[in-house]
Amino acid sequence: MTHATTIPMNDLSRALDRDKDALTRAAQSVFDSGHVVMGPQHDAFQDALAEYWGVDTVLGVASGTDALELAIRAAMPAGKSAVLTAANAGGYTSVAARRAGFRVRYADVDAVSLCVSGATVAEAMDGDVGVVVVTHLYGNVTEIDDLVREAHRVGVRVVEDWAQSIGARKPNGTTGITGDIAATSFYPTKNLGAVGDGGAVATNAADFARTLVQLRQYGWDTKYHVAVAGGTNSRLDELQAAFLNLRLPMLDSFGERRRYIVERYARAAQGGPIRVLPASGPHHVGHLAVARTGDRASVRTRLSDLGVSSDIHYPIPDHRQPGFQVPPLSLPVTELAAEEIFSLPCFPELTDDEVDAVCTAIEALK
Ligand SMILES: Cc1ncc(COP(=O)(O)O)c(C=O)c1O
Incomplete structure (x- = not known):
């Protein structure tokens, strides 16, 4: 539904x-x-x-x-x-x-x-x-x-x-x-x-x-x-x-808000089937809220059913892009990540209610 x-x-x-x-x-x-x-x-x-x-x-x-x-x-x-x-x-x-x-x-x-x-x-x-x-x-x-x-x-x-x-x-x-x-x-x-x-x-x-x-x-x-x-x-x-x-002049506050959002998701995900990559500390400005799971397709479907969009940054590594015509090459860490990562909504103008709703959906995955 x-x-x-x-x-x-x-x-x-x-x-x-x-x-x-x-x-x-x-x-x-x-x-x-x-x-x-x-x-x-x-x-x-x-x-x-x-x-x-x-x-x-x-x-x-x-x-x-x-x-x-x-x-x-x-x-x-x-x-x-x-x-x-x-x-x-x-x-x-x-x-x-x-x-x-x-x-x-x-x-x-x-x-x-x-x-x-x-x-x-x-x-x-x-x-x-x-x-x-x-x-x-x-x-x-x-x-x-x-x-x-x-x-x-x-x-x-x-x-x-x-x-x-x-x-x-x-x-x-x-x-x-x-x-x-x-x-x-x-x-x-x-x-x-x-x-x-x-x-x-x-x-x-x-x-x-x-x-x-x-x-x-x-x-x-x-x-x-x-x-x-x-x-x-x-x-x-x-x-x-x-x-x-x-x-x-607003950039620092945007970064703080994004970091807060990612950290909320990371806490909500604890003990569940997805792991949200942490974004704590000033070396991270939470541009994307990226999660990993071995069961991506069904997790994304479930989130979508709960009213939460998601995307993948990025689904096809460069060495596998047909247009780049790269000779066969194995990059195991890159390839595994491309199969497991997906991104959750994260931008400074998300409302508190929306952040709460995403956290509730993440908790519902458990
Ligand atoms: C990491 C990274 N580098 C470069 C670019 C390219 O920037 P632009 O779209 O302004 O050409 C982007 C995004 O668009 C990006 O995410």
């Missing part, structure tokens, strides 16, 4: 409704300013996010996928031709690396973090790899100090994908990034969501910053003078920057 109302995985209309007046005023200020790209809102947002994130430079770009592509292009050492990454992170890095003309290799993930680790990267590394991309999955910033140290020792650069974890601290509690360049997305469902597409790259290295500035605008160092190959047009427009300036 299907439930009368269904708790959604996300509902963007709630955040738009909450912010409607402020967003309208922000849009009006852009219209009044006469700037539509690379104007004062854009510059202010870059500075504000750099300060918040604890990095020297943030550059706005048009999407998270563009951010990854530009970061990979800027980071790739001369003479190298491959990117090593996880196969369980939605395929965005695979798309970006392939668009940049590089081959993609896959490392398995750690069984607890479901992110690549120093050990899994070491196992998959070879001489062609010039860039390792670490995706901080589900909102959790994974520990990569050793991974970065070892990569740098052999001349490999590290790009971090913060699209799902923006707003989190590093595992040691400090702000900032550990790798050479970080990429993030402002896709509307992200913790820091725009009202359309957007993304950013971040770095503490002046030489990478200079290259990234050039790559996002046709490869120019000065107007109409192409200094670097591989440039494109990828800019964060002034309207999105204005909306993001408005929402950046």
